Amino acid sequence: MSFKKTGFPLKSDKPVLAGFLVFLTVLLLGAFIYWQRYQILHEERGREMRGIIQVIDNNISQVLKSSYSAALSQALLIGDNGEINDFEIKAKQLLEANPFLDAIQLVPNGVITHVYPLEENEAALNYNILKDETRNKEALRAIDEKKMYFAGPIELKQGGLAVVGRLPVFIEDEFWGFSAVIIKFENFLKHAGFNKLNSKDYKFQFSKVDPDTGIATFFLDEDLSSDAYSEEILFTDGNWKIHIAPENKFVPFISLLPLGVLFLFLAFWLKHRTVKIMKRPERLQAMVDAQNIEIFNSNLRFKKIFNQAAVGMARMDTRTGTFIETNKRFRNFSGYSEKEITGMSFRQLSHPEDIEENQKLMQKLLQGEIKEYSLEKRAIRKNGTVGWIKLTVSPLWHPGQEPSNHIAIIEDITKSKEAELQLTKSYKVLLDQNKRLVNFSYIISHDLRSHSTNIQSILDLYGMSEIPEEKEHYVELLTKVTANLNQTLHHLNEVVSIQNSPNLKKENLNLQEFVNKTIENLSIQIREKKAEMIVEIPEGARVYFNSAYLESVLLNFISNSLRFSDENRKPVIEIRATERNGRWILHISDNGIGIDLEKNMDKLFGLYKTFTNRRDSRGIGLFITKHQVEAMGGEIEVESTPGIGTTFKIKFQ
Structure with missing residues (x-):
């Protein structure tokens, strides 16, 4: 069998050059795969961080909502003439119902006159927060915006670091004072979930921009270096930021070192083998045949993984939005057979109210503004029932290429979503x-x-x-x-x-x-x-x-x-x-x-x-x-x- 028949482009008298080109090709391929795998690990880490910080976001939002409800309930004790009724009884009930609260105050005209519990907060009585120019900016902001605003973390008059939520109270459109709640900072962090979510893999930071200097102040003993990638969320009610960053930014790189060494070894080995193969055309043909078989088996393995995946998967025509192929889990969820669903549009399976958001995200993906997207939406099954899914869409084209196909992954979240609703x-x-x-x-x-x-x-x-x-x-x-x-x-x-x-x-x-x-x-x-x-x-x-x-x-x-x-x-x-x-x-x-x-x-x-x-x-x-x-x-x-x-x-x- 000649070289021409195998399709090999080099002559047998140049085995060293052929071996070098094989070495270089494998090395570049390994570098590409190494980089792609690194990007996947990096993005997985990012998604995990976003998931953790979302939990903290939800916890803090719940604390703030409950604090607002408690402050509002306390404000209802104020009569239309400004008198205060049953303060201690109501304050005690609110503290028992809201374990994250440490104290409750009523602050007529900016002066703290009522505080519960009194014993550990007596030092704050008669303190005028509006006349303290070092602390009145956030109180004045709450009055100006006529809504609750959370100050701090600040050092309290009675000692300790705490977050203070102040709800402005108006009677006949005239400012009466504040209904205030106090959450000690360590208690705030506890209910936000920092203690539970803290691990050896990630570190957290809590910061606030000083309203006077515009400089961010950090409250936790963690150093988030500027060159480390991180995630953060902003709470406008208190102008806080929550940061999360990897403990070691090089973990994905280090975890892939064995793969890099493997590709380097493979490149040297293939170079050596290519030289030998160039000298033995018959063995080269046998290796080519074996490689073809391996590719065929790889395709079979991919098909098997695709069809037996634990989540629903579909390959879509990006230009038309129609289904090209789907796996068994996807068809079981939708109720359609493979023949029925092939060629159908995603709009036929989508709830009409959710199509617009899906199309907006797809447009951003086509324009290169995002690399992938996820959203929760409703899907209409063949039998007419509606289920909730988490949809993740990833493109199957590279940057600069014409959009062609994309992969859609769905997770059935109907039970959890219905519980949430x-x-x-x-x-x-x-x-x-x-x-x-x-x-x-x-x-x-x-x-x-x-x-x-x-x-x-x-x-x-x-x-x-x-x-x-x-x-x-x-x-x-x-x-x-x-x-x-x-x-x-x-x-x-x-x-x-x-x-x-x-x-x-x-x-x-x-x-x-x-x-x-x-x-x-x-x-x-x-x-x-x-x-x-x-x-x-x-x-x-x-x-x-x-x-x-x-x-x-x-x-x-x-x-x-x-x-x-x-x-x-x-x-x-x-x-x-x-x-x-x-x-x-x-x-x-x-x-x-x-x-x-x-x-x-x-x-x-x-x-x-x-x-x-x-x-x-x-x-x-x-x-x-x-x-x-x-x-x-x-x-x-x-x-x-x-x-x-x-x-x-x-x-x-």
């Missing part, structure tokens, strides 16, 4: 329950006051009257009002019984009956105001609503129309209901003093927001009403002109 839903339910509890307390203080006013008015009239018939009439009115009060108490008791349920009890209620009952409850005020009531409610108007909430909503709106009537004209209140697209809309219109919506629209439904100088106006009714209607799935619209009147529209679900 359920946890988020549970958290929202808890917030809603707390909101309804606050709402209920406002109902008691506001609605019962209306009934007590009616009773007091009737008793006053009864005491002034000397005519037996009038007194008997007032006794009848008192009986009716008392009966309505009893029913209101019954409804409120019913609301209490369902506060532990995520869903308020709704009933199919007759709107006309509730409107008539409310007018009857307000009959004394209507008579005193000499108001004209125009009611146009169809008998068939029924709404799906909570009965206590509906009574409160009607009482608030109608009593407001009476209370804010124009003294220069007879009050006229029109109540009518219309139906549109299967929904009932209740219109309550009056010819009262009206509201300047251009000035007051943003705070119309705010807590303790008032628009007149009347002493009996407390700014609670509209706040309660809006939340009651929205809790039932409804909406409120308002139209008003000063001096002409106001119309409220309640759109029931």
Whole structure:
């Protein structure tokens, strides 16, 4: 067999040159493989660091969210006149519920007046943080941005290094002070997960940019050299950075030294063998044949690994987004056979809401902005069910080449994602329950006051009257009002019984009956105001609503129309209901003093927001009403002109 037949380009009289070229080729190939493997190890290390720092990110975010909730709960102790109620009881409960907190403070006008526990924090009392120019920058920032900001780590007056979260409290849009929480720095690091995640492979650093000097201060005894690659995250709420870097940046390089030595040895060995082969063409042909067999076996092994991988894998046509080939695990997840899925577009398996994000990341990959990308998305199986996957996409082209194919790797994360979504839903339910509890307390203080006013008015009239018939009439009115009060108490008791349920009890209620009952409850005020009531409610108007909430909503709106009537004209209140697209809309219109919506629209439904100088106006009714209607799935619209009147529209679900 001649050299020409084997395809070998060199003559047999140049074996040394051939051996050198083989040596150089193998050496370059080894260097390439060595570099590629090094890059893989380097990127794996980077992903591991990103995963670790993401855990710390989640832990710190949870600490900050819980700290905000604790500060907000403490702020609710402050009354509308700035008085502080039950501080020690509430502070103790918050510390027991939040083990990461070490102390709680109330800081009116920047001066620490209340702190719990007092024994170990007494030195901080009467300290004015706003007058301390070395520490007031972050406090002033919290006031300016009107949101909670975390200062520190700073040295406390009572000693020790800690992180201080300050929530600015405003009453009637005026700054009252701060509701503050203190987390000792070692406790902060513990709940952030530094202790658990610390290992011999990585080191951590915690830094903060000084607001005065702009210089970063480092708080941990770790030296992250500038030439070491690292990952970091920024927390804007405290202007902190968390850094992570390898303990030894040369670990990937050192771990691959045996591979380098192996390639060097292989290059020398192949050089020696090539020289011998050049002298023995027959043996060269045998080696070529053996190499072909090895390549064939390598392809078979690759196919086997591809098809039996523990994760789903697919080779995709980058230009069209269609599947070229998929492994068994991928097809089992999707429910499609190999024949069915080949040629399908990824869009057919993607949830419509997740396609846009996927395409944006692919565009960045095509433009060379990223080397690969991962995202969590929803996939639609053949049977129509939706599952969550973690998708990782890597290109099969080199930089500078025309994009052709890419590899898509999927991991089924449906169970973990559903657990995460359920946890988020549970958290929202808890917030809603707390909101309804606050709402209920406002109902008691506001609605019962209306009934007590009616009773007091009737008793006053009864005491002034000397005519037996009038007194008997007032006794009848008192009986009716008392009966309505009893029913209101019954409804409120019913609301209490369902506060532990995520869903308020709704009933199919007759709107006309509730409107008539409310007018009857307000009959004394209507008579005193000499108001004209125009009611146009169809008998068939029924709404799906909570009965206590509906009574409160009607009482608030109608009593407001009476209370804010124009003294220069007879009050006229029109109540009518219309139906549109299967929904009932209740219109309550009056010819009262009206509201300047251009000035007051943003705070119309705010807590303790008032628009007149009347002493009996407390700014609670509209706040309660809006939340009651929205809790039932409804909406409120308002139209008003000063001096002409106001119309409220309640759109029931």
